[in-house]
Amino acid sequence: AQSVTQPDIHITVSEGASLELRCNYSYGATPYLFWYVQSPGQGLQLLLKYFSGDTLVQGIKGFEAEFKRSQSSFNLRKPSVHWSDAAEYFCAVGSGGYNKLIFGAGTRLAVHP
């Protein structure tokens, strides 16, 4: 069965530090992969998505993610974190028809000044 694992429940980084959020997926075919962000009290906003081509994907707000088929991973990165990046981040894989999504449990990011 398809699944998404985000191994880190909470991560704390200092402002200006680099960030990497981990995501591993289990999917039989070529996956469609997504990263969403949820700011406090808000719905989810798409950061970036991968479906084919270049395995390094650029997104909004300075985020990027790299698809590694051999490791079944789609880790999210940012070279320098801002205090406004504090939020919860969800990795998801597209599953079957109608673009249903299977989400990971989420990683909550705290940013220290």
Place this chain on the structure above:
Amino acid sequence: DVKVTQSSRYLVKRTGEKVFLECVQDMDHENMFWYRQDPGLGLRLIYFSYDVKMKEKGDIPEGYSVSREKKERFSLILESASTNQTSMYLCASLTGGEGTDTQYFGPGTRLTVL
């Protein structure tokens, strides 16, 4: 800009009440979804609809039903609310059904069942 709105941000209901959560999108999207979000579990799909009057069960449909009488509106119904349905409910929509399309989310309704 795609806009997905949900009728309430916060809702408090009593056990046994019938509860309606409304979702409206303004982009003529065919597909709409209802998710439930719980800490440590991420988002789980309750129901989705790919056309007016069409619906499909998601991963956790028990205790819920849905209605889609108009393309822009997708309602989630709790026939008899229970305390274990206290949660954040998120609605989403997208056009077509291509795997590369993006789901757009509403702000969520935090439901408390007492």
